[in-house]
Amino acid sequence: MVQRFVMAIDQGTTSTRCILFDHNARLVSVAQREHRQHHPRPGWVEQDAVEIWRNVDRIMPQALRDAGISADQVAALGITNQRETAVVWDRHTGVPVGRAITWEDIRTESLIAELEARPGIDQVRDRCGLPLATYFSAPKLKWLLDNVSGLRDRAERGDVLFGTMDSWLIWNLTGGVHGGLHVTDVTNASRTMLMNLSTQKWDPELLAFFDIPQQMLPEIRPSTEIRGRTVRVVPGIEIAAALGDQQAALFGQTCFAKGDTKCTYGTGSFLLMNTGNTLVRSQHGLLTTIGYQLGGEPATYALEGSIAVTGSLVQWFRDNLGLIHTAPEIETLARTVKDNGGCYIVPAFSGLFAPHWLPRARGLVVGLTSYITKGHLARAALEATAWQTREVVDAMNADLGVPAQRLRVDGGMTADHLLMQFIADVLDVPVMRPLVAETVSLGAAYAAGLAVGYWPDLEGLRRNWHLAARWTPQMDPAHRDEEYANWKRAVELTFAWAKSGRKTN
Amino acid sequence: MPGPIQSIERAAAMLRLLARGSGHHGLTEISDSLGLPRGTAHGILRTLQRVEFVEQDRATGRYRLGAALLHLGTSYLDANELRSRSINWADTLAARSGQAVRIGMHLDGAVLVVHHVFRPDDTMQTLGIGAMLPLHATALGKVLAAYDPDLSAAIRSRELTSLTRRTIVRPAALERVLAEVRSAGWAGEAEEYMPGEASIAAPIRIPGGLVVGAMGISGAVDRICDTAGRPRPALVSQVLQAAEAVTRALAAES
Numbered sequence: 091m092v093q094r095f096v097m098a099i100d101q102g103t104t105s106t107r108c109i110l111f112d113h114n115a116r117l118v119s120v121a122q123r124e125h126r127q128h129h130p131r132p133g134w135v136e137q138d139a140v141e142i143w144r145n146v147d148r149i150m151p152q153a154l155r156d157a158g159i160s161a162d163q164v165a166a167l168g169i170t171n172q173r174e175t176a177v178v179w180d181r182h183t184g185v186p187v188g189r190a191i192t193w194e195d196i197r198t199e200s201l202i203a204e205l206e207a208r209p210g211i212d213q214v215r216d217r218c219g220l221p222l223a224t225y226f227s228a229p230k231l232k233w234l235l236d237n238v239s240g241l242r243d244r245a246e247r248g249d250v251l252f253g254t255m256d257s258w259l260i261w262n263l264t265g266g267v268h269g270g271l272h273v274t275d276v277t278n279a280s281r282t283m284l285m286n287l288s289t290q291k292w293d294p295e296l297l298a299f300f301d302i303p304q305q306m307l308p309e310i311r312p313s314t315e316i317r318g319r320t321v322r323v324v325p326g327i328e329i330a331a332a333l334g335d336q337q338a339a340l341f342g343q344t345c346f347a348k349g350d351t352k353c354t355y356g357t358g359s360f361l362l363m364n365t366g367n368t369l370v371r372s373q374h375g376l377l378t379t380i381g382y383q384l385g386g387e388p389a390t391y392a393l394e395g396s397i398a399v400t401g402s403l404v405q406w407f408r409d410n411l412g413l414i415h416t417a418p419e420i421e422t423l424a425r426t427v428k429d430n431g432g433c434y435i436v437p438a439f440s441g442l443f444a445p446h447w448l449p450r451a452r453g454l455v456v457g458l459t460s461y462i463t464k465g466h467l468a469r470a471a472l473e474a475t476a477w478q479t480r481e482v483v484d485a486m487n488a489d490l491g492v493p494a495q496r497l498r499v500d501g502g503m504t505a506d507h508l509l510m511q512f513i514a515d516v517l518d519v520p521v522m523r524p525l526v527a528e529t530v531s532l533g534a535a536y537a538a539g540l541a542v543g544y545w546p547d548l549e550g551l552r553r554n555w556h557l558a559a560r561w562t563p564q565m566d567p568a569h570r571d572e573e574y575a576n577w578k579r580a581v582e583l584t585f586a587w588a589k590s591g592r593k594t595n
Numbered sequence: 596m597p598g599p600i601q602s603i604e605r606a607a608a609m610l611r612l613l614a615r616g617s618g619h620h621g622l623t624e625i626s627d628s629l630g631l632p633r634g635t636a637h638g639i640l641r642t643l644q645r646v647e648f649v650e651q652d653r654a655t656g657r658y659r660l661g662a663a664l665l666h667l668g669t670s671y672l673d674a675n676e677l678r679s680r681s682i683n684w685a686d687t688l689a690a691r692s693g694q695a696v697r698i699g700m701h702l703d704g705a706v707l708v709v710h711h712v713f714r715p716d717d718t719m720q721t722l723g724i725g726a727m728l729p730l731h732a733t734a735l736g737k738v739l740a741a742y743d744p745d746l747s748a749a750i751r752s753r754e755l756t757s758l759t760r761r762t763i764v765r766p767a768a769l770e771r772v773l774a775e776v777r778s779a780g781w782a783g784e785a786e787e788y789m790p791g792e793a794s795i796a797a798p799i800r801i802p803g804g805l806v807v808g809a810m811g812i813s814g815a816v817d818r819i820c821d822t823a824g825r826p827r828p829a830l831v832s833q834v835l836q837a838a839e840a841v842t843r844a845l846a847a848e849s
């Protein structure tokens with residue numbers, strides 16, 4: 091019998107990966123390509139959707155080649171993507187209307203301030219579960235409609251389509267201008283601010299609030315469901331699942347039970363807790379979002395603590411400051427000193443996300459003395475990831491009333507041993523990494539494999555989860571408290587710097 | 596005797612050119628100065644850039660000597676980077692073999708464990724990143740010693756400590772074992788480090804063939820070895836495949 095595999099495409103913020111997994115959830119091949127980040131103005135971050143599509147065109151065949159298998163050995167394809175990033179394209183030509191506006195882009199800051207004053211604002215959070223922030227798709231889409239000349243007319247005539255990256259890729263893979271499917275899944279839709287969390291349909295009130303013509307929106311589908319077959323790149327592969335990358339990681343970590351929690355450390359970091367079929371509203375600055383929806387079943391909700399800048403701070407050390415050549419060298423540099431020397435970095439590059447939701451905050455470095463070296467800065471950069479995690483874990487604990495006993499982690503930054511130890515230290519709970527660090531892709535593969543019966547059920551998937559590494563807390567409690575107090579003071583200073591701003595949450 | 600290799604001579608000439616005067620030259624200046632077609636010069640420069648002997652200024656596109664050239668004697672690959680770049684394949688090896696995985700680099704006459712993946716059976720294990728292991732008594736160490744002439748020599752001239760009754764302590768015997776490692780392309784060890792334990796390891800290389808680390812599995816001797824006490828061929832090939840996957844990953848980008 092020929093062996094069959096499941097393919098995942100992880101369309102991320104900085105790169106796109108195509109990964110093949112075997113039946114035991116073992117990685118068989120990985121093909122990856124980075125795409126460019128465009129920064130035309132301060133705070134603007136754009137990507138070229140065509141470049142991303144071209145990357146998919148190269149990595150899909152490459153992953154098959156590296157594994158030495160043919161397309162008919164692929165049982166299913168799962169697609170996962172950076173969330174919120176908005177792209178609008180012409181349905182007749184397939185050409186995007188300008189570059190995609192990414193989730194990190196904060197050009198809509200003043201638009202947000204305007205929207206805050208609109209009637210109906212009080213309803214927004216209740217309906218979509220999200221605070222009004224630059225982060226989500228609807229303000230980005232509204233910005234495009236308001237600023238690209240003629241776009242609103244074209245949208246109203248049904249000539250242009252909107253989507254997050256899942257929609258863009260599936261539309262292209264299923265034929266593009268020749269009958270491509272214009273669909274999204276509930277998890278991606280739950281990041282737009284346009285979907286009603288309870289009904290999981292586009293919400294007319296929200297569409298009216300943001301002034302978005304419904305014709306341009308994709309159809310909302312469950313996360314796992316046979317969507318159709320690819321007709322381009324590698325034809326004939328069943329597309330059987332799509333979900334946002336953080337939700338895919340939740341799935342890949344097999345967080346299928348209420349209360350199961352994970353944190354994924356990549357460009358940003360995202361703590362998600364499965365809350366079952368109950369829509370839980372946070373009192374402490376977390377988001378309510380959809381965790382996943384299996385075809386034919388009710389949606390599973392999640393609480394989320396989103397941190398905008400973690401891995402991207404490391405990239406900033408590399409690309410903007412030139413203090414390191416590669417991201418992992420941050421650990422080497424940080425190990426040249428024994429502590430942070432009194433230095434703290436609050437990387438509020440895109441404002442502060444959870445639990446503060448302060449769009450006008452800007453980053454700062456405090457505690458500088460002539461003693462501080464680049465080693466201290468590197469340490470402060472890694473510590474910032476840990477303290478930001480502590481803030482969202484505290485918020486989660488406060489919402490639930492019971493403290494978390496452990497933290498399941500994944501993502502590229504989990505290769506950083508110093509960082510993982512520090513996270514265990516500041517949370518005072520063990521930090522656990524499962525055997526597949528590419529949990530985002532694994533989750534998309536699981537979802538797709540489940541949809542086509544390649545894997546029988548959730549229980550079987552859960553048995554695949556194995557512990558690869560475990561960091562146990564070692565920090566002296568008094569020292570931890572003191573450092574946390576310092577961190578909090580540093581965060582307060584970013585509020586002060588953003589004095590013209592106000593909290594949106 | 597084959598004659599001199601032209602592209603190496605040309606590369607040497609480029610490095611000499613960049614080492615003198617302003618030290619910053621564009622592609623045309625370099626190709627014109629050396630009388631080379633631009634395409635040829637560009638290919639050599641790209642390769643020199645890949646091995647970090649040459650850097651290209653992002654803004655001007657001009658070439659200069661790479662920082663790596665000034666630190667030729669020091670480490671070729673950052674240990675934390677090796678961990679990052681190998682993490683997927685180390686996980687896969689642990690999943691396939693059912694054994695704990697370690698990646699080691701040489702440090703001060705011993706093996707520094709730069710990465711460790713637990714045996715995937717969810718039993719209590721302690722993360723061993725940062726631990727030091729002996730070169731002569733572990734599969735990781737034998738690989739590192741076998742492919743480093745200085746280390747091989749040092750080991751031969753040194754008193755080898757006995758850790759178990761199977762530890763190889765006679766320099767001549769170890770020398771033979773290291774030669775076998777070089778010809779087989781992998782190393783094994785049964786109860787030479789710890790009674791009841793065995794290990795298998797293979798080299799991780801950077802383009803050009805230089806060994807920068809070793810990757811291997813370790814576990815109960817009856818799991819790692821067959822009844823004759825030899826490492827199981829299936830496990831050996833899994834270790835070799837994983838180390839080759841990391842080698843390919845290191846060659847892919849950089």
Ligand SMILES: Nc1ncnc2c1ncn2[C@@H]1O[C@H](COP(=O)(O)OP(=O)(O)OP(=O)(O)O)[C@@H](O)[C@H]1O
Nearest residue numbers: 102103104105356357401402404417418501502506
């Ligand atoms: N050893 C390391 N120490 C600290 N940070 C690291 C390390 N290795 C990678 N990173 C950071 O992790 C991020 C890459 O991780 P990962 O590939 O999971 O990110 P990602 O967010 O999924 O990427 P994408 O946005 O493309 O999906 C980068 O931002 C990089 O700076």
Ligand SMILES: [Mg+2]
Nearest residue numbers: 102335356530
């Ligand atoms: Mg990602």
